[in-house]
Amino acid sequence: METTTLIGQLPEVTAAGVAIKAILILAIISAIAGFGTYLERKVLAFMQRRLGPTHVGPYGLLQIAADGIKLFTKEDIVPQHANSLIFKVAPVITAATAFIALAGVPVFPDFTIPEFIPVLGGTFVPSIASDVNVGILFVIGMMAAGLYGPLLAGMAQANKWGIIGAARTAIQFLSYEVVTGLSLLAPIMLVGSLSLIDFNEAQSGGITSWFIWQQPVAFVLFLIAGFAETNRTPFDLLEHEAEVISGYATEYSGMRWGMFFIGEYANMITISILAAVVFLGGYNDFGFIAGWIMILLKVAFFFFLMLWVRAAWPHVRPDQLMWLCWKVLMPIAVINVVVTGIVMMV
Amino acid sequence: MENFLASLFTFQGFAFYLFSFLTIILFWITVMSNNVLYAMTSLASGMVLISGFFFILGADFLGVVQLIVYVGAIMALYSFAMMFFDATREIKEKNTNGAVVFVLGGLSALMLVLMFAAPIHSESIQALYPMHEGVGNAQDVGIVLFTKYLVPFEVAALMLLVAMIAGIILAGKKMDQSLTEIMDEDAGEDEILTQKDEK
The missing domain is CATH 1.20.5 (Single alpha-helices involved in coiled-coils or other helix-helix interfaces)
Known part of the structure; x- marks a missing residue:
């Protein structure tokens, strides 16, 4: 099987390498999701002039462990009239699609396992677990499939808040998929490829070659749509606690609820990586800073931006959300694509 | 039979038979189930598995389009309609004459099989627009779309x-x-x- 490697000639990608990569992604991103909750609480507390978690461990760091113990040991309740099979499958769909989407983007640098380690020594672990030629579409498609998690969860739990949450899921994700797709279309036209590696190489000429300078409108549109697709404030209408209790997650507790959570954080990371690779120069070296540190910094920045926005903005109403999508963002996205096309032709 | 076993133990063959088996099972559930939720879930997951066939054939672009269009958009529109049902209850179906359904369904299935199996049998099947090596799927699809x-x-x-x-x-x-x-x-x-x- 022909595989494209990141920079020049790298060792061949083997099945073992991909398997190790998959396990790494699962383990590390799940852990980051846990650590992300701590970061989120600390950042929010800092911005709201509170302390955040302080009691468990130094600086409240062990709060993650305490939360984990709580999630794992909590009683698992399936509501009486719920469709129990779908109720149990729904959180798995959210988590699974989020992690499958991560298979298509570069996560962590590639490396070769040292020879002295038995069995696996010398195995090359690629940066992208599954380097399909249409990486960017694959990620978008997988995140689109992720809407079935909240949707089925809301419909299966025999709870009116759940139904409203499910309806909002369908509306919000469907609408903002359009904006995500259209905003990514302009950079795709510039690169002429759907592969994330080609995107990275197109921006290898230093900071001036980043697409954010050529496509600032698309970048802003993609970020806004990304917030809506990852269900983050100010667009977290799916589980807007002031209106619909907890939306699609109302009846969930314990680890099933935890899987929704992990899925959401994995999606946040995916969107951050996508934004970094498509608009901010990807994993190219930046001066003396190595590429893999750069992409970690960029992803960390986007992650922080999501927390920042959550602290700064209130929720929007559902009708405002639809108004924003169809009357503001989508026309701008279409105009952006048309203008990009005209500029490229002239 | 030997051919079947031989192809089963290759990666592609195994993936094909696994996906076929699962797809048929899932669509069977879609047709036979009285429960809106089961029908919807199985139809959506069947669509996901169909995109697997495209990936096996090396048509990455079509596979992803199958995911985005059928799973992400069309099925999600179906689910809008599902909001009007009580998803936790079973639907009472109005069954018309079983024999008519059986004969009509069987005939159309037979016709489909004949239509698709005929060119394979005569081994005259040829790719009119074969994939180009080194060119992405998207380009190939685009060239055919904008010419023929x-x-x-x-x-x-x-x-x-x-x-x-x-x-x-x-x-x-x-x-x-x-x-x-x-x-x-x-x-x-x-x-x-x-x-x-x-x-």
């Missing part, structure tokens, strides 16, 4: 435009008025009520 299938492609685009305009006209009768503001004023509420009565 240009007219059907544009006609399809026109039909979608017509459907979109029709949809806007049907839905947009009172688009310039905010529904919440109408609700606040009593006069407006009466207007909506009288409209309902007229219907």
Whole structure:
């Protein structure tokens, strides 16, 4: 099987390498999701002039462990009239699609396992677990499939808040998929490829070659749509606690609820990586800073931006959300694509 | 039989038979289940598995399009309609004559099998527009779309435009008025009520 490697000639990608990569992604991103909750609480507390978690461990760091113990040991309740099979499958769909989407983007640098380690020594672990030629579409498609998690969860739990949450899921994700797709279309036209590696190489000429300078409108549109697709404030209408209790997650507790959570954080990371690779120069070296540190910094920045926005903005109403999508963002996205096309032709 | 076993132990063969088996099972559930949720879930996951066939064939682009269009968009639109049902209860189906359904269904299935199996049997099947090595799927699809299938492609685009305009006209009768503001004023509420009565 022909595989494209990141920079020049790298060792061949083997099945073992991909398997190790998959396990790494699962383990590390799940852990980051846990650590992300701590970061989120600390950042929010800092911005709201509170302390955040302080009691468990130094600086409240062990709060993650305490939360984990709580999630794992909590009683698992399936509501009486719920469709129990779908109720149990729904959180798995959210988590699974989020992690499958991560298979298509570069996560962590590639490396070769040292020879002295038995069995696996010398195995090359690629940066992208599954380097399909249409990486960017694959990620978008997988995140689109992720809407079935909240949707089925809301419909299966025999709870009116759940139904409203499910309806909002369908509306919000469907609408903002359009904006995500259209905003990514302009950079795709510039690169002429759907592969994330080609995107990275197109921006290898230093900071001036980043697409954010050529496509600032698309970048802003993609970020806004990304917030809506990852269900983050100010667009977290799916589980807007002031209106619909907890939306699609109302009846969930314990680890099933935890899987929704992990899925959401994995999606946040995916969107951050996508934004970094498509608009901010990807994993190219930046001066003396190595590429893999750069992409970690960029992803960390986007992650922080999501927390920042959550602290700064209130929720929007559902009708405002639809108004924003169809009357503001989508026309701008279409105009952006048309203008990009005209500029490229002239 | 030997061919079957040999192909089963290759990666592609195994993936093909696994996906086929699962797809058929899932679509069978879609047809036979009385439960809206089961039918919807199995149809959506069947669509996901069909994209697997495209990936096996090396048509990455079509596989992803299958994911985005069928799973992300069309099935999600179905699910809008599902919101009107009580998803936790079973639907009472009105079964018409079983024999007629059986004969018609069987005949159409037989016809489909014959249509698709005929060129394979004569081994005259040929790729008119084979994939180019080193060129992405998207380019190949694009070249065929904008040369041989240009007219059907544009006609399809026109039909979608017509459907979109029709949809806007049907839905947009009172688009310039905010529904919440109408609700606040009593006069407006009466207007909506009288409209309902007229219907």
